[in-house]
Amino acid sequence: MLNETRTSPDFAGMAYDAALGRRSWQSFVEAVATAFDAVHAVVAPHMPDRGTGRLNGVSYIVSNRACGTFEGQDLLMERAWRLPRGELSVVQKMGADPFIGKSPFYKTTLKDIDIGHAVHVMFATRQGEVGFFCVTRYATQPVFSDDELAVMRSIVGHLARAIEIEDRIGRPAQLEMFEGLPYGLAVLDRSSRVLRMNALAQQLFAAEDGLHMQLDSLHTAQGRLDVEAFLNLPSGPTGSPEPVSLRIDRFFAEQPLSAMISAVPMEWRDPQHQDGTVLLVLSDPDWVVCPTEATMMGLFRLTQAEARFVRMLVTRRSLPKASAALSISPETARRHLKSVFEKTMTHSQSELIHFLVRQPTARLFNPELAPGAMQRFQAAAE
Known part of the structure; x- marks a missing residue:
C-alpha cells in the first residue's frame, strides 16, 4: 500500500511544479518511489x-538496487x-505469469x-512519441x-x-531551432545524463550503433561519455573549455560518427543544471545534406530542373547515377551541370557538393535516399 503519511502525496501538484521548473523531474520520481x-x-x-x-531519450530513474532491468529488450515495456x-499494464506475481x-x-x-510486481504505462505526448511511467516492487513485497x-x-x-x-513553455524557440539543423544535438549534464535532444540525436541513440542510453x-x-572530464579542462577565452572533437566508432556502419562537445552558454542552461551542461553535436556521414530546391532557385537562380538535378547529384554522388535516377540523358545532365557551375561559380562536382553542404540553409533531406542511420533505425524498430 501507499506509505502512510498524514496527507496523500500531491502527485498532480508535484508534476505541474516540475513542468514549470519549480522542482526537478528527478525529485518527482523519487517521491513516487x-x-x-x-x-x-x-x-x-x-x-x-x-x-x-528500450528506454530511449531523456529519462528519470530511481533504482533502490543496481540492476539492468531496463536495458535491452524488455517484455514488460513491450506489453505496455x-x-x-x-x-x-499490470503484472503481479510475475514469476507465475504464463x-x-x-x-x-x-x-x-x-x-x-x-x-515480482510491475506497473508500466505509455501515454501520448508529441506526435510519434510516447511518455513512459513505471513502478516495480520485489516479489517479497x-x-x-x-x-x-x-x-x-x-x-x-x-503527467x-x-x-x-x-x-509549450520550456525554451520552445531553442528546441525548434535544434530541429531545423542538420545535426544530432543533445544537451547533457555533468553526469552525462541527456537533458534535451532533437529528433536526429534521438534516432542515433535509438539505433544503438556507437551510442546508446544505459539507464x-x-x-x-x-564506456560512459565523460562530460565531467571535459568540464574540468582548462578554460578558454570564453570562460569555458574549448570545444573538443570526438570520433565515435560504430559496429554496423563503415564510417564513424563525427562529434563535437561544447559548453552550453550560461543563458541556455537549465536552471536546475547551472553547474555544468554541454552540447553534443553529432554528424553521420551517411546523412544527405543540401539546400532545398526552392532555396537554390532563390539563391543561385537555378531553374527547377537544375535544382532537382543538383539534389540528386548530392545524393548519388555521380553524374551517371543522378541522370539515371531522374531519367534524363547524359547530355542533359552535363548541360545542367555546366549551367550550375556557372551560377554557383564552382568548377567541379566535388567543389559544388562541398559548397552546397556548407550553406547555412542546408538541411537533411529525403532520408529514403540515404542508406544511413535513419534507415538502420527504422529497420531495427520495425
Whole structure:
C-alpha cells in the first residue's frame, strides 16, 4: 500500500511544479518511489513510439538496487506498448505469469534481482512519441492494491498534461531551432545524463550503433561519455573549455560518427543544471545534406530542373547515377551541370557538393535516399 503519511502525496501538484521548473523531474520520481515503496520508478517524457522495449531519450530513474532491468529488450515495456495509450499494464506475481514468468528475460534478469510486481504505462505526448511511467516492487513485497492502481492512473493523466505544458513553455524557440539543423544535438549534464535532444540525436541513440542510453546516461563503445572530464579542462577565452572533437566508432556502419562537445552558454542552461551542461553535436556521414530546391532557385537562380538535378547529384554522388535516377540523358545532365557551375561559380562536382553542404540553409533531406542511420533505425524498430 501507499506509505502512510498524514496527507496523500500531491502527485498532480508535484508534476505541474516540475513542468514549470519549480522542482526537478528527478525529485518527482523519487517521491513516487518513496510513496509506493518501489524498487524502481521511471518517468521518460519522450520516447519514439516504436515498441522497441528500450528506454530511449531523456529519462528519470530511481533504482533502490543496481540492476539492468531496463536495458535491452524488455517484455514488460513491450506489453505496455501494445495496450491503448494511457492504459496500465499490470503484472503481479510475475514469476507465475504464463508468459513473463517462463521467458528468458524474466529468468536471466528479473528473477535474479527478485522483481515480482510491475506497473508500466505509455501515454501520448508529441506526435510519434510516447511518455513512459513505471513502478516495480520485489516479489517479497505486497502486490499493488486497487487503490494504488487508481492513484497511478491519476498520475499518468497529470503527467501527460504536465509534459504538454512543459513543452509549450520550456525554451520552445531553442528546441525548434535544434530541429531545423542538420545535426544530432543533445544537451547533457555533468553526469552525462541527456537533458534535451532533437529528433536526429534521438534516432542515433535509438539505433544503438556507437551510442546508446544505459539507464539515464549516454555511453559509447568505450564506456560512459565523460562530460565531467571535459568540464574540468582548462578554460578558454570564453570562460569555458574549448570545444573538443570526438570520433565515435560504430559496429554496423563503415564510417564513424563525427562529434563535437561544447559548453552550453550560461543563458541556455537549465536552471536546475547551472553547474555544468554541454552540447553534443553529432554528424553521420551517411546523412544527405543540401539546400532545398526552392532555396537554390532563390539563391543561385537555378531553374527547377537544375535544382532537382543538383539534389540528386548530392545524393548519388555521380553524374551517371543522378541522370539515371531522374531519367534524363547524359547530355542533359552535363548541360545542367555546366549551367550550375556557372551560377554557383564552382568548377567541379566535388567543389559544388562541398559548397552546397556548407550553406547555412542546408538541411537533411529525403532520408529514403540515404542508406544511413535513419534507415538502420527504422529497420531495427520495425
